[in-house]
Structure formats: C-alpha cells, structure tokens
Amino acid sequence: MMRVLGLDVGDRRIGVAVSDALGITAQRLALVERSASLSQDVNVIATLADQHQARAIVVGLPLTMKGEQGEQAQKVLTFVEALRARVQCPVEMADERLTTVQGQRALLETDTSRKQRKQLIDQVAAQLILQSYLDAHAQR
DSSP: OOEEEEEEEOSSEEEEEEEOTTSSOEEEEEEEEOOSOHHHHHHHHHHHHHHTTEEEEEEEEOBOTTSOBOHHHHHHHHHHHHHHHHOSSOEEEEEOTTHHHHHHHHHHHTTOOHHHHHHHHHHHHHHHHHHHHHHHHHTO
16 A cells, blocks of 8 residues: 655645555654745655655645634645646645644653754644544544
C-alpha cells in the first residue's frame, strides 16, 4: 500500500507528514521553507509525494472557528489548486481548526524548548491533520 502525505501550509513554512505504508499512523517528515514562487513550492511537495509514492495528499484548510473561509484559507486553496495541477494523486482538504493549538500543547507536555517548538510546530500540525484523516478513513 502506498503512503499519504499531510500538509500544513503556511505563509512561511509548509509542515509535511507521511503515513506508514499501511495508512495507520502519521509521522513528521519535513519542514519546507516557502520560496517566493508558488510553482517552486508545489514542485518541492510534488517531489516529496513522488519519493514517498503518495496515493493521496491531504491539506489542512484553516477555517475560522465559525467554519468559514478567511484570508488564510483562500491562500491555501490557491496552493491546493496549483498542487492538483502538478501531481497525479488526489489532493484532499481537511479541517485543521485547532491543530496548531493541539501541537503546541503536545510539545509543551514534552518540555520542548521554545526554539524547538517554533521549528517543529508546522510538522506536528501536519502530523495531526494527517492522523485525523487516517483515523476517519480507517473507520470506513
């Protein structure tokens, strides 16, 4: 079975997580620093998808607490459109509300330093987005 990639797309960084081959667990994979070029960022993610033989990519959609799409959600949707045009596998969206908060709490519980938390939070958020997706699809 092929893997699934999970993405937490931000203005400065993209957190990337990958599932195990069975699609049961999500692990942190990489932190991609955003460039000035959308196509270059999409190419980096497409390369990771190819390297890990991703059967799907799930991208966190940052909805407001009311469930509406704000400015950041529009930026993520633009990224997703470009990614869908570049990769062969399906690109799905998942509600990412509170994943950053959950990630911060998890890192605080492990006594991770502030500097390390800043470096890890996007990857942890991607891992949480992906794990939620995997759990939801395992129940089907």
